[in-house]
Amino acid sequence: MPEIITPYGTWDLPAQWDANNGYGFRAIDSVDGTSVVRLLAPALALTKQAEDARDAAQGALAGALAAMPTRWSFDTATGAADPGSGKLRLNNATQNAATAIYVDSLNADSVSVAALLAALGGSDSAVKATITLIETADPTKWLEFSVSGVTDSTGYYTLAVSNVGGSAASPFSASDEIALARSRTGDKGDQGDQGDAGPQGDPGDIADLSVYPTKATPVDADEVPVADSADDGTTKVTTVGGLLSSTVRLTGPQTIGGAKRGAIVALADGATITPDFAAGNNFAVTLGGNRTLANPTNITAGQTGIIRLVQDGTGSRTLAFGSYWKFAGGTAPDLTTTAGAVDVLAYYVDAADHITASLLANVS
Numbered sequence: 001m002p003e004i005i006t007p008y009g010t011w012d013l014p015a016q017w018d019a020n021n022g023y024g025f026r027a028i029d030s031v032d033g034t035s036v037v038r039l040l041a042p043a044l045a046l047t048k049q050a051e052d053a054r055d056a057a058q059g060a061l062a063g064a065l066a067a068m069p070t071r072w073s074f075d076t077a078t079g080a081a082d083p084g085s086g087k088l089r090l091n092n093a094t095q096n097a098a099t100a101i102y103v104d105s106l107n108a109d110s111v112s113v114a115a116l117l118a119a120l121g122g123s124d125s126a127v128k129a130t131i132t133l134i135e136t137a138d139p140t141k142w143l144e145f146s147v148s149g150v151t152d153s154t155g156y157y158t159l160a161v162s163n164v165g166g167s168a169a170s171p172f173s174a175s176d177e178i179a180l181a182r183s184r185t186g187d188k189g190d191q192g193d194q195g196d197a198g199p200q201g202d203p204g205d206i207a208d209l210s211v212y213p214t215k216a217t218p219v220d221a222d223e224v225p226v227a228d229s230a231d232d233g234t235t236k237v238t239t240v241g242g243l244l245s246s247t248v249r250l251t252g253p254q255t256i257g258g259a260k261r262g263a264i265v266a267l268a269d270g271a272t273i274t275p276d277f278a279a280g281n282n283f284a285v286t287l288g289g290n291r292t293l294a295n296p297t298n299i300t301a302g303q304t305g306i307i308r309l310v311q312d313g314t315g316s317r318t319l320a321f322g323s324y325w326k327f328a329g330g331t332a333p334d335l336t337t338t339a340g341a342v343d344v345l346a347y348y349v350d351a352a353d354h355i356t357a358s359l360l361a362n363v364s
Contacts, residue, residue: 121150
């Protein structure tokens with residue numbers, strides 16, 4: 001064996017670890033001939049101890065994750081469906097871009113954890129909880145999401161999520177054992193007291209109505225009322241020529257020339273699609289899976305419009321409807337399921353809980 005000569009005696013190579021003395025060389029002491037380990041350096045001994053502590057901590061974490069009740073096998077499919085007993089899946093192949101997680105009600109040990117999953121949506125805050133998906137065999141692989149909604153989808157739960165971090169874009173592979181660590185958000189606190197009123201603004205200039213002619217009502221078709229002059233049936237008016245075909249009124253019959261347009265509002269695709277009828281009249285969405293068109297928010301009787309429904313490149317996407325949507329014969333229509341197909345849903349709001357609708361299928 002190679003040797004080196006030192007003031008401590010003859011040292012054998014290579015270096016060795018001694019439980020009492022640390023990291024050094026096995027040496028034959030020149031004084032009494034005993035075999036000891038001489039420290040190479042205290043820093044190296046500390047490094048070895050740190051490495052052992054790190055390995056022990058990682059082993060303990062992996063063991064703790066493997067013992068958690070919230071464990072599932074990872075399914076690489078992305079459709080909005082039950083991933084199967086003891087499995088979970090994301091709705092996007094690029095895992096950190098997922099907006100929904102589909103989790104079976106049974107964990108990897110075939111034990112029901114439905115109550116635990118339902119509790120993730122128990123907060124009345126906008127963000128219901130924060131969850132971290134961790135591969136139990138390699139805890140360095142993880143994704144973290146905020147949860148904005150939890151839906152019991154019968155046999156599995158749909159979590160509406162937004163990614164907030166992760167070890168990689170797509171750290172998980174098929175059949176990886178995934179632990180779900182969770183932190184539920186507390187309920188929203190009580191509203192605070194109203195603040196003091198701000199200072200009153202300066203008064204505006206008083207309009208000089210004398211510049212406008214006075215005439216008896218009703219005004220002509222090319223004139224706009226400015227202000228009542230007195231309680232004598234007259235009004236101040238200004239002429240706007242061909243800008244308007246008649247006086248603009250908030251009530252009563254009205255004819256307005258020229259096109260009037262509203263922007264088409266893009267709806268966010270997800271397991272549940274909820275239109276906000278205050279955002280516009282006409283909407284559009286591309287379906288990336290089987291979806292539910294929920295009851296809209298901000299419903300007002302008299303609103304009309306359309307919703308353009310487009311199949312994605314895969315096709316075969318279905319659409320269920322919330323209870324407010326009503327169809328001829330009481331039966332909801334089926335979508336055209338060809339990849340890229342377009343259907344148009346025309347609607348009229350009869351009441352705050354009743355929307356009459358009709359599907360124009362396969363518009364091409």
